[in-house]
Amino acid sequence: MADIKKETMRKLLAKLAESMTLVGPSDNGKVVEYKKTDADSVLMDDRISYKSPKEFYFPQTEKLLTFSRDEAVENTDVPPTVIFGAKPCDLEALRVMNAVFMEGRYADPFFDRHMSQNLIIGVGCLKKKPGCFCDELGLDMEFSDFCDIMLTDTGDTYKVEHLSEKGEKALAQLPETAKVTCANKRTAKKPDGDVIGLSADIEDITLFDSVNWSDLTATCQGCGMCTYICPTCHCFEFKDVSKDGCVERYRCWDSCIYPKFTLHASGHNPRASRADRYRQRVLHKYLYVKKNTGHAACTGCGRCLRSCPVGVNIKTVAKAVMEVAK
Amino acid sequence: MSNTENPYVPLKARIQKIIQETSSPDLDVKTYRLSFEDGRSLEFMPGQFVEFSVPGIGECPFGFASSPLTKDYFEITIKRTGKVTDKIHTLKEGDFVWIRGPFGNTFPVEKFEGSDLLFVAGGLGLAPLRPFILYALDDTNRKKYGKIDMLLAARTSSDHCFAYEYDEWRAKGASVNLTIDNPEPAWKGLVGFPHNLIKDMEFDFSKLYAFLCGPPIMIKFVQGSLKEMGMPIDRLYTTLEMRMTCGVGKCGKCNIGRQYVCVDGPVFCMAELAEMPTEY
Known part of the structure; x- marks a missing residue:
């Protein structure tokens, strides 16, 4: 773990944004939303976004295939993306999505491509917001290890730890952040009190x-x-669209x-x-x-x-x- | 597993032959004989299904209707019902469609070896049972199974699917009983619903497995009759249909409780279904 100034974090994000798309919380004047942004504008406060960053690893509409004359050609075009500022609830949600899409009899190649192309930087929450109840589900609002780099906001600085090789490599891109180690790698705290939840043993x-x-x-x-x-x-439907004489198949969120x-x-x-x-x-x-x-x-x-x-x-x-x- | 590395990617298949199965004006069922353009065969077992695409229109799941032992082609039997099947029914021999699969579980055919088999089908419900029927009647497998009885119901005499094959099935030692809902002048078979007619059939319940597929109401009543006659429900099987977008347990449409019909089904034992929510 190391302390890194927020300014330095912006420098690192600028460096990463040279080769990757940077996505982070932004204030659009009404709500905080995740969107493509730049290192100078990305929010570094404790507010929670109106929507989660899920659209950047499970897009609302995503091209899966293009039908050519003899072949259905798979879309492999996934831009490498840095997702900055994901909250522990969103990281734990990503853990669930990853299990749904990647475990079991079939792995989802499109989701897999997003996971391998994304660098995810999480930030712990400082306080509960109205309506939040992660603690009542037994989750730690300050920490989740389902990311590449985890930050703890201490005012002008972040406590930084990397949780994956991808995270370590990203930090190594800037001399000031290269010193961060994961020697003190934490695990999530289990909050006290009753937990909302059902036993998996219930029929x-x-x-x-x-x-x-x-x-x-x-x-x-x-x-x-x-x-x-x-x-x-994560429910979805397929939709075919005819474009320039050929058919493309999209995956769209459904409900x-x-x-x-x-x-x-x-x-x-x-x-x-x-x-x-x-x-x-x-x-x-x-x-x-x-x-x-x-x-x-x-x-x-x-x-x-x-x-x-x-x-x-x-x-x-x-x-x-x-x-x-x- | 799927026949392509990415289970969402279909392969191009040519329609070799189209067989008109029914001739009622309000029930249009056709069987499509397909083979892949690149020459590969589709390895599957009875009970499994494919996702069938007409690009630009959409994709739907359909059970296999042909024998898993036939390697040159596979057949899918389709009733004209909605947007995609309307389009499929306009296609001609030589046209192309796109197929991915096989998906789903299978009838555990080895478990039934040494037993008698009873197939009860209503209308198009015979299609998903036909791969198992053809598998069991094949010369290489016939001796593994005991008596093979069928009770095949249709609304009218024009609506029995695969009728051109029944004599061959009989020649291989199956008892094929046909019924229609109402009397017709030239009809020589049975008249009435399967749950009543089944009571006149004789079975050795100590070694019988039964396979039911058809309208939910038929399955419910036939199951009731068989139970009354002494059939344990852990020897009754059916195959379910659901809206299934992905076929690989992700899209969230076909689950009944925690089980996904596309990967945990579509074949279910009735004893298993009895423990599941009735959401199908």
Whole structure:
């Protein structure tokens, strides 16, 4: 670990930006958002972004293929990107996404390419923001090791540690940061108190019918906002686009909250009601993904409850589900 | 595993032959015989499926309908139902489509060796069972299985898929029983729903495995009849269909609880389904 002045960090980012796209939190006058930026403008304060940086490793629309006469040519064009300032909740969400896309019978080559091309610099939070509940999920707001370099904000300086070879190499690009070691590599603190969560031992069927999903989600308008700004939501659809006489296939974000998401061509829909769909969202996050990957797919970033137009609070719902699970 | 390194990348396939399966005006089912342009064969086992693309229109999952032992081509049977299948039904022999796969699990065919097999299909539900039927009836495998019975239901006599093959199946020792929903003048087969007719069939339940595929309501009632007759549900299998964009367990559309129909299915034992949420 070493102390590095924020000015020096900007110098390092400028150096990295010579060969990579720099993405970081920026203030657009209304909210903080992740976008392509430059080393002088990137925010270095404690605010949390409205959306997570997920679009920079799982783009909202991404070209997968171009159909030529004889071949479907895979798009391998992924720009090397530095993602600066990811919060521990977003890093833990990336851990979940990585498990979903890279583990199991199939690895996703497109996600893999983003992961290998991205350099991720995390920054610990100094305090909880309204709506945040990472601590209630057993996560450490100050630290996550699922990144290449982790920073701790101490005012004018960052405490810096690298957590991967990629991170070490990045720091070596500037003499002032080359001295950083990972000798004191930390692990995340486990917060005290009760943790919101379901045991992976619970049978899927136990919570499927015994929770009053209609009551819990009565106010949901089905807008799907929560799924777009969630750092772990990863559902998608393919869309073909004809362009200059050839067809390109894109992967686009989709949402389990939308009725057409699971609609069969026959007209049958396994998740026909809004309550069915909200149940999928909640049980997928807290139970199914946990069973399949070992991680719950909610990291308590609070974005969904901060932005829901009718105030649906997934934390309240999760707690109600836990009561039934007891 | 998929036949390309990247499971999202399809290969170009030529339509060798199109077989019209049904002749009712409101039910249009065709079988497409396909082979890859680069000459490679598609290794699969009964129960698996492919993702079938018409570039510019879209991609849909369909189960294999041909024998896994046939290496020169594979067949996919498709009912005209929606946007992509409408387009597929306009294609001609010699046209090209794009295929990726095979995906999904398989009927555990070795587990059933030494047992009697019963196939109950409703309409197009015969298509995903046909690879296993052809596999079990093949000369190399026929002796591994005992009695092979089929009860194949269709709405009308014009709607039985693969009807041109039934005599061959019978010649290989299968009992092929056909039924339609309502009487028709020239019809010599059975009339009525499979859950009633099955009660007149005789089985040795100590060594029977049954495979049901068709409309959910048929599966439900046939399962009920078989249970009443003494069939344990851990010897009943079915294959499910779902909207499946990716086929590789990522896109989030086809899960039933923690299980993804595209990788953990589409073949499920009824005992397994009984423990799962009824979200299909």
